[in-house]
Amino acid sequence: MKDYLPYGRQSIGEEEARRMRDVLESDWLTQGPKVVEFEAGLNDLCGSRNAIAVSHGTTALYLACRAAGLGPGDRFLTSPITFVATANAGLLCGAEPVFADIDAKTFNLDMDEAIRVVKQDSRIKVVLPVHMGGRMCGMEQLATACRENEVTIIEDACHAIGGRWRDSTGAWHNVGDCAFSDMTCFSFHPVKNLTTGEGGAVVTNDDELASRLRSLRNHGITRDPTRLKEGREPWHYEMHDLSLNGRLTDFQAALGLVQIDKLPRLKKRRQELVRRYDEAFADLDGVTPQARPVEDDSCWHLMIIRTRGRTGLYEHLLEKGIRTQVHYIPVHTQPYYKEHFGTRRGDYPVAEKYYAQALSLPLFPDLSDADQDRVIAAVREFHQAAGDG
Template sequence: MIPYGKHHIDEDDIQAVVDILRSSFLTQGPAVEAFEKAVAEYVGVKYAVAVSSGTAALHLAALAAGVGPGTSVVTSPITFVASANASRYCGGDVLFADIDPETVNMSPDALREVLLKNSNVKAIIPVHFAGLPCDMVTIKNLADEAGAVVIEDAAHALGATYLNGRRVGCCENSLMTIFSFHPVKAIAAGEGGMITTNDEAVYRRLLRLRSHGINKMNDQFMVFDQAKTKEKLNPWYYEMQELGYHYRITDIQCGLALSQFKKLDKFIKRRREIAKKYDEAISNSSVFTPVQISGRENSGHHLYVLKIDFDKLGSDRASFMMSLRDKDIITQVHYMPIPMHPFYRGLGFVPDHYPNSVDYYQKCLSIPIYYSLSEHEQCFVVDAITLR
C-alpha cells in the first residue's frame, strides 16, 4: 500500500528509544527538557512546553489564554475537529471564519466580519492548513483590534516559514503556537504535542496545567503554614493550585522525537521535491488543480491536496478513491468542514454559511506525500490518477 502519509523510522531512531529504555528515566526526565529546548531554539522562541498530543496542546493553550464560559474562539472550518473542540473543553463557544479559496487558510476578510458581529471573542486559532502559514500579520492586527489573543495551530507546519523568513512557532504574531508529532506529521513521537510562547507567565501556567495544576519551578506557595517547618521548606510539599490535567509526555516519546528532529530539514526538503514534481505532472490538467501552489517555498507540506472536477473526471469521489485503493494507493479527504459534524450541527451551525469551505470540501482529495515516497511510487500515483 502507498498511504497518503507515513512516518519514517531509521536505526538511529530505534537506538534513541533503546537508549531511553536503558536510562534512569522513562518519563519526566531530561529527554523532555532537551526536546523542548531543541524546538525552542529551532523556531526562535523563548519557551516550549511538550505535552501528550497536539489536542492536549490546543486545550492547554486555550486555558492559558483565558478561554472559558461566556467567551468564544474563532477558528477555520477546514481543520481537524480538535481546533474547535479546544474551546468547548474550556466551556467556551466556537465561531468559524470561512477559508480563502486559494490558500485554504482562514480568510482575514471573513475573520473581520466574524469579529465585527461578536464582542466576546477571547482567542483566534488560525490553522496553517497542510503546512502553509496563514497571513499572521493581518490576523494579529485584527485580533488586537478585537482584544483577542492568537493561538497558531501549526500541527501541520513544523519547519514552515513565514514570508519574512522566520520559522513558524516563533510567536512573532501570536501568544502561543502549537505543534503535533503524530506519526503522519513532519516528525513523529508516536503521539505528542508542543506549545511555544514568548510570555513567561503563560509558560509557567502551561507547566502547571500539563501536570494536574501542581506548582512548578519557583511558584509561590499559597498555604504557608503547611509548606514550611521552622521556616524551612518541607521536602515532601507541593500544591495543586488550580485544576490541571495529566498531559505529560514521556522520555520515550521525546527520545524518538529528538532523533527525528535532527532529520527535520531533510524531511521538509524531500516533501518540497515531491510537491514540485506533482505540480509539474498535473500542470496541464483541466481536471486536477493543486491547492496552495503559490506557497510552496514556505510550506511544511504536511499534505498535498488536489481540487478535482469530478464531472469532468466522470466519477464521484468515493468511486475514484476506491479505484485508487484497488491499485494500492490510499487517499484521504482533509477535511469535512467542522460545522458539518453532527455535534456542531446540534449546536446550530449551518454548513452553507461557509460556502468556500463547502466548495473546497466537495472537490478536495489528499494524495500521497511523505519522506520515503520513492520517485517510482510517485510516478505510479500520478499515472494511476491521471490515466485512471
C-alpha cells in the same frame, strides 16, 4: 492482503531506535531530562523562548486555550476546515465556537472574513488559525486586528512545523517563532512532519503563559516557590487549577530529538515531491493543487488537490492500491456541532464546496519517485478518461 501505498507515514530509522533504547534502559521513563532537551531543540528549531512538550497535539491546543483563560461565556473563532481537535479544544474549556469561511485557493481561513467576524463579536476571546497542509495563514493582518480587540491568537501549526515564511517587510520567520501570535501548537502524530509516536507541544514567547502551561500539563500543580500560597516543606506542592496529566515521556522525547535533527532532510524531500506533483498536474484541467506562497519554504505535510470527480478518483486510486484521505469534513457539519451549536450545512459554502472536491494524495519523505509516478499516472488516467486532460 493487498499492499497499499499509504497517504502518509513516519520515517524512523536505527538511530531513533538506539536513542529510545538508551532511555528505556535508564531509570527515567516519564517526563524528565530528555523532555527538557527536546524542548530546547524545539526552541532552536522555531526560534521561540519557551517550549512545553505535551502528550498530543489535542492536549497542546486544549492547554493553550486554558492558558489563554478561555472559559464558559467566551467564544473562539477557527476554521471549519480542520481536524475536529482544533475546535474541540475550545469546547472542552466550555466556550462556544464561531467559524469563518475559508479561502478557495489556500484552504486556510479567509482572513478578511475572519477579521470582520472578530471585530463584530466582542465575546470572541481566542482565534485559532490553522495552517492547512503546512501553508501559513496571513498572520500579520490577523495579529493587528486581534491586538486591537484584545484577542489571543493560538496557531494550530500541527501540519506546519519546520516551515518558513516571509512577512511583508521581507523578513523570514520560522513556523513557531510566535512573531504574530501568543502561542503555537504542534502535533507529533506519525504522519506529521516530525513524530514522537503520539505527542505535541506549545511554544510561546510569553513567560507567564509558559509557566501556566507547565502547571496545566501537570494537574494544575505548581512547586514554584514564588507562587506557593501555603506550605514551605521540601515536598510541598499546590494545586491552583483543575487540569490533567498532559505529559510526554522521555523515550518519546528521545525519538523526537532524532527527528528534529533529520527534519531538514525530511522537509527537502517533502518539498521535492510537492514540486513534482505540481508540475505533473500543471496541464490537467480537472486538478488544482493547493496554492503555494510566491517564495515557498513551507514544510508540506499534505498534498491536497481539488478535483471535480473526487469520489470517483478516490475509488479509482484505491483500486490501484493507492490510499488517499480527505482533509477535512467541515467541523460545523458534524452532528455534535449541529446538535449543540445549531450550525448547519450551507453555513460556510466555500468550505463545503472545497470539501466536496478535496483529496490528499500520498506524501511522505520515503515515497519513492517510482511510487509517486504511479500515483501521478493513475490521477492522469482518471482525468483523461473523464475528458479533463
